[in-house]
Amino acid sequence: KAGVTQTPRYLIKTRGQQVTLSCSPISGHRSVSWYQQTPGQGLQFLFEYFSETQRNKGNFPGRFSGRQFSNSRSEMNVSTLELGDSALYLCASSWQGPPYEQYFGPGTRLTVT
Amino acid sequence: DQQVKQNSPSLSVQEGRISILNCDYTNSMFDYFLWYKKYPAEGPTFLISISSIKDKNEDGRFTVFLNKSAKHLSLHIVPSQPGDSAVYFCAASYDGSSNTGKLIFGQGTTLQVKP
Numbered sequence: 061k062a063g064v065t066q067t068p069r070y071l072i073k074t075r076g077q078q079v080t081l082s083c084s085p086i087s088g089h090r091s092v093s094w095y096q097q098t099p100g101q102g103l104q105f106l107f108e109y110f111s112e113t114q115r116n117k118g119n120f121p122g123r124f125s126g127r128q129f130s131n132s133r134s135e136m137n138v139s140t141l142e143l144g145d146s147a148l149y150l151c152a153s154s155w156q157g158p159p160y161e162q163y164f165g166p167g168t169r170l171t172v173t
Numbered sequence: 174d175q176q177v178k179q180n181s182p183s184l185s186v187q188e189g190r191i192s193i194l195n196c197d198y199t200n201s202m203f204d205y206f207l208w209y210k211k212y213p214a215e216g217p218t219f220l221i222s223i224s225s226i227k228d229k230n231e232d233g234r235f236t237v238f239l240n241k242s243a244k245h246l247s248l249h250i251v252p253s254q255p256g257d258s259a260v261y262f263c264a265a266s267y268d269g270s271s272n273t274g275k276l277i278f279g280q281g282t283t284l285q286v287k288p
Contacts, residue, residue, distance in 0.1 A: 064216070093274040102281065103217075103262065108274025115273045150216050154274070160205045160266045162276060164216030 062087065064153050064165035072171045078139040081168045085132050085153030092134040093162060094126060097148040106149075109134050110156065138170075146172045176200045177265050179279035187287055192250040194282050196263030199244065203265040207276065208237060208248045211260045220261075221248070253286045260284075 065084045073079050085092050094106040105118040109128035126136040132153075138145055148169050152162035178197045186192045196206075204225040209217035223230040223237045223246070230237050236249045250257055260283050264276040 066216075091274050093276070103264075103276075103278040105275045105277070110274065116271070116275055118275070152216075152276075160276070161207060161219050161222055162274075163219060164209075166214075166216045169214075 064151060064163055066149075066151050066165035066168050068168060069166060070169045070171075072173060073141050074173055075141055075143060077141050078137060079141060079170060080135055080137045081149055081151075081170075083134045083136075083151030083153075083165060085134070085151075086163055088155070089153035089163070090132050090156055091154045092128055092132065093152045093154070094134070094136050095150045095152065096120075097150060097167070098146075103150070106136065141172045143172050146170060174199075175280075176203075177263055177277050177279040179261075179263055179282045181282050182280070183283040183285070185285045185287065186253050188255055189252045192248075192253045192257065192284055192286065194248045194250075194261050194263075194284065196246045196248075196279055197244060198246075198265050200265070200267070200277075201244070202267040202269070203277075204268060205266045206237070206239060206246050207264045207266070208235075209262045209264060209278075210257075211262060211281070217262055250284075253284075255286050255288050258284055258286050 091110045093108040108116040112128045128134045148167045150167045152164045154162045207222040208220040211217040221235045239246045260281045263279040
């Protein structure tokens with residue numbers, strides 16, 4: 061089976077711009093979770109989507125949003141970028157319910173200048 | 174409030190010896206624990222997991238031990254190999270509508286295995 065794929069792998073944006081990141085889960089996985097990794101905060105949960113519905117959301121401002129399509133592919137969007145949004149954004153897919161193993165993509169490295 | 178803690182930022186062991194990585198948690202609702210390995214510029218790779226109904230789970234060179242009373246788990250790698258050098262993350266989850274799809278991660282421990 062192909063793993064989780066994320067595009068693009070690297071992105072450089074300017075403060076105030078917006079960005080859209082894409083994630084394709086493992087075939088058959090319907091749950092997609094997004095995480096932000098920074099050196100200071102570690103891996104922080106952003107949100108989770110299942111069957112096109114956001115089921116859970118982490119403690120991030122409303123500038124961070126996402127969606128899921130009928131084929132389980134997911135996108136996340138960050139509007140009005142700030143310097144502090146520079147991070148590695150990771151997408152993970154999993155089967156519904158337990159076990160809770162999540163399988164991660166390679167991530168998108170976002171740099172905001 | 175950090176619910177999952179890895180108090181050792183780094184660990185160095187000799188090839189062939191045992192590596193022991195530790196993790197503590199505070200939330201008694203956690204009922205599933207996972208270990209991930211991460212290389213630079215890559216996403217975390219799932220290694221091994223354990224349910225709270227067990228106290229040990231083995232997979233090849235990797236064994237995870239869970240001590241619920243102490244809210245502590247550990248990952249043992251035997252024997253350690255240079256290719257095991259990476260950052261190891263402990264993560265926890267619990268079954269509940271308020272926690273779907275969410276893993277809570279520790280800060281990671283960087284393991285260096287010396288040849």
